[in-house]
Amino acid sequence: MAFRLYDTATRLVQTLEPVVPGKVSIYHCGLTVQGPPHIGHIRKEVVFDVLRRWLMRADLEVTIVANVTDIDDKILSKGAEQGRPWFAVAYENERALHAAYEVLGCIPPTYEPRATGHVPEMIEMMDTLIERGHAYAADDDSGDVYFDVRSWPDYGVLSNQKIDDMLPAEDAPPEGKRDPRDFALWKGHKPGDPESASWPTPWGRGRPGWHLECSAMAAKYLGGSFDIHGGGLDLRFPHHENELAQSSAAGQQFATYWMHNAMLNLSGSKMSKSVGNTLMVSEVVKRVRPIELRYYLASAHYRSIVEFSEEALVEAATAFTRIEGFVIRAAELTGPGELGIPCADFVAAMDDDLGVPAALAALQATITEGNGLTAGGDSPALRGVLGSVRSMLDVLGLDPLSPTWATSGTSAGEHEAIDALVAGLVEQRQQARADQDFATADRVRDQLTAAGIEVEDTPQGPRWSLRTKGAR
Structure with a gap:
């Protein structure tokens, strides 16, 4: 396999050697569906779609898993703001994500698991971590479960940080934590939270923490060892650092390579x-x-x-x-x-x-x-x-x-209708040119241009196309 990639964890360019010869397994973190995707979100989807296509070109069998985080603080907040069930907000934005995949020509993921469908796997992973001494249930009756970062010597290796230099984890109040940097595996049900946004566990009702979701789903669909884990560079810390720590502490090899795409900025403009x-x-x-x-x-x-x-x-x-x-x-x-x-x-x-x-x-x-x-x-x-x-x-x-x-962003029916209308005007222009009525020919061409249609004269006859909006 000649493909080389810059591995974020090692900061070196390494040759890809799949865990299973002839097959490449990829997990990249999907969206938290609190809103429809913008082009910054979707850049990652395009990057990993190109990667997938290139590996497939090399006759490799590619399995790609992209999760959907459909339960989260932000989703609950959006539901409360809009006066709608949180799951309705999540599902609506998940459909918008699928529409973005489709409109940009991305091959759908092999598997696209939802976080809410994998709570049993998360509970099993928490059990393992607690048994191994790497996690604990808070003793404040909150129902929270935390990962003990100081119990894992390699915590910080992915982002090249030392624990004492890290800021406290802001995913939960510090009262129930042994160390302010410990991160939440599970969040206990709070008064005022929708009852539908909680599941029963040995530690009380609650919902999963963001980091735990991805580790559980990666293991479910790709096993304890897979090839590439990726996502946006903003996920390297804390999300991917926490994934790596909890999965490794649970006894998994986890990802061999880490691949992160850079961000899309607004050229200094504020994202209002x-x-x-x-x-x-x-x-x-x-x-x-x-x-x-x-x-x-x-x-x-x-x-x-x-x-x-x-x-x-x-x-x-x-x-x-x-x-x-x-x-x-x-x-x-x-x-x-x-x-x-x-x-x-x-x-x-x-x-x-x-x-x-x-x-x-x-x-x-x-x-x-x-x-x-x-x-x-x-x-x-x-x-x-x-x-x-x-x-x-x-x-x-x-x-x-x-x-x-084939239809350049329009439906087949729309394209056929446009083609019929344009063809009539193009024919008028051609006849005017044949009659040397250049004023009429120019007027028809101006009409087409004003409608956003460019006409190119070729040896095979005139050809039309839709002009890019904003082009001069």
Whole structure:
């Protein structure tokens, strides 16, 4: 296996050696569904979708688990604010997450377990930790159960911290803790909390702590030892540090490699509620096509911070349109053909810590070669280049000829209706040009442009496309 990745735990680039030859198991932390996903959340989903596609390209069987945290303080608060059951809030936002997966062309996870469906596994893990001396029930009758961080000598190894330098864990009041840094495995039921948000345990009714959920679900679906654990860099501490400690203390090997993607920033802007709403996936795909948003999120290296701006989003959309233009032109000459073999530089870049920027440079070089071949019409060389380009784009989830993107973000019925209307105007323009009535031809073209439709005159006739919103 030639794939190398930067391992967060070791801070070294290491060659991936799967626990089970020929199979790769991945767990990445899904969303806490207190709200619909914004593009900062969904960057992680795109990163791990590209990773999955690349490993599958190497004929590896990939199992990917992404949990849904559907019980949490924030979810309970949102339910109280909205006057709705907490589970209704969670389910509504889980559906929004699935819609974001779909609109951005992400392959669904192999398994997507909910925290509320795995309470028995969590109770079993707490029993094991208490028996081994690494956890304790609070003696204040709160029903809380805590992990004893000082009982685990390696606590802090993932984030490279010492216990005495850490701030207190803020997930529960300190009264019942032996050490303020101890974190909650289980939170006892409090007066005023919905009865439906609690489950019976040997320590009283309550609900799971965030960290315990992921450890229990990872073990349930991937066993005590698996290949890659990932998520956003903001999860490295305390969430992943706590996962690693409790799972290891329970006797599991847990993850061999840790992979964290960097954050999406707002170029210095404060994430106000209004700004946050405009960055919801469902809103951004109204300003650019879904495939263009995916290109924007995938094109930077996963460990690089992305500074968001509307200008950068439009620039990315324009860059992808140029890539798409070659694929469409070449396919009109040769037919779509089959996926080919990625060029060697693309393979080398992807195998080196998922180096998408260098892989895109290799893709662009191949497209430049292909552009030089289009003037000669159909040829074996052009077919070969198109197949290679489509294969590289397929790895990135960006092949415009894939059924996923066949209607460019519209439903099939909508696309057919638009096509029929545009075709009539394009025909009027063509007739006006044939009659040398250039004023009418220009007027029709201006109408199309005003409607957000670009018309390109090609040797095969006019071709139209929807213009990216905001593009100049």
